[in-house]
Amino acid sequence: MAELPGTPYPFLKGHGTENDFVLLPDHDGVVHGELSAARVRALCDRRAGIGGDGVLRVIRTEHVAAGRGQDAAWFMDYRNADGSFSEMCGNGVRVFGRHLAERGLVDPSAPVPVATRAGVKTLEFAGGRADGEITVDMGAPKLLGDTEVAVTDHGGRRRWSARHVDMGNPHAVVLLPEGDDLADAGALLDPPAYDPAVYPEGVNVEFVVRRAPRHVAMRVHERGSGETRSCGTGACAVMVAAAEADGGARDVDYRVDLPGGTLRIRWTADDRVLMTGPAVVVAEGTTAL
Structure with missing residues (x-):
């Protein structure tokens, strides 16, 4: 079904550690059909639209080709702010789950599977309550070796070694080396330079400093969205890289501070990454964007 510009449709606005999203309820795939990049950009525009780092279309898995065959009733159809597809969004999936629980579409007292382009992610609600913190099983990380990134700012061009981590x-x-600061990454108005042979589809780049044992802080430039206040998959990748540097620490929590809040990440002995943090829906209405 083609989109009908000017026809009002419902939306919600939510965030996880200030990584914010426009949610579009489209349970049977008849409101938006194939959501266009232009509509995503209009919705995410912070001056002329609703504003957000991305769009989450809330749709039943059976109505999305990318979700068919996945053992979950709901599919998180996620787009970056520029309209491009992304395989996964860690903060977004918590906001997605919060909305489902608040509307009675899932039971928060039981694990909630959500289908994504990176496979099924399972959510657990603290205390079995729709309003508690949410833990997401993000699956097994892939450590794929070392690479390099660079930024150019008013201070010139700087290069750093980087760890290639895949979280879906x-x-x-x-x-960052001891003595460097998060501000050394510059304004992050443009994507850091990277090797396109390593990242043919683009890459999220995280800059990290240590605060204390098992406690780090980070900034992130997300492909398709720019610098954001938080990135859930990025926090997971950061924890894995830091834990690997610490000798492969498992079954211990790392605190990851982001500009928009704090996430708790654990890399388990059976090679799963568990992310725990808040999620909130702050507004709803209708729009004709």
């Missing part, structure tokens, strides 16, 4: 989407994690 690609990451380049820069563990």
Whole structure:
């Protein structure tokens, strides 16, 4: 079904550690059909639209080709702010789950599977309550070796070694040398330079400093969205890179501070990454964007 510009449709606005999203309820895939990149850009525009780092279309899995065959009733159809597809969004999937639980579409007292382009992610709600923190099983990370990134700012061009970590989407994690500061990454108005042979679909780049044992802080430039206040998959990639540097620590929590809040990440002995954090829906209405 083609989109009908000017026809009002419902939306919600939510965020996880200030990584914010426009949610579009489209349970049977008849409101938006194939959601266009132009509509995503209009919705995410912070001056002329609703504003957000991305769009989450809430749709039953059976109505999305990318979700068929996945053992989950709901599919998170995620787009970056520029309209491009992304395989996964860690903060977004918590916001997605919060909406489903608040509307009674899932039971928060039981694990909630959500289908994504990176496979099924399972959510658990603290205390079995729709309003508690949410833990997401993000699956097994892939550590794919070292690469390099660079930024050019008013101070000139700087290069750093980075760890290539795949969390269902690609990451380049820069563990900044002691003495460097997060501000050394510059304004991050443009994507850091990277090797397109390593990241043919683009990459999220994280800059990390250590605060204390098992406690790090980060900034991130997300492909398709720019610098964001938080990135859930990025926080997971950062934790894995830091834990690997710490000798492969497992079954311990790392605190990851982001500009928009804090996430708790655990890399388990059976090679799963568990992310715990808040999610909130802050507004709803209708729009004709």
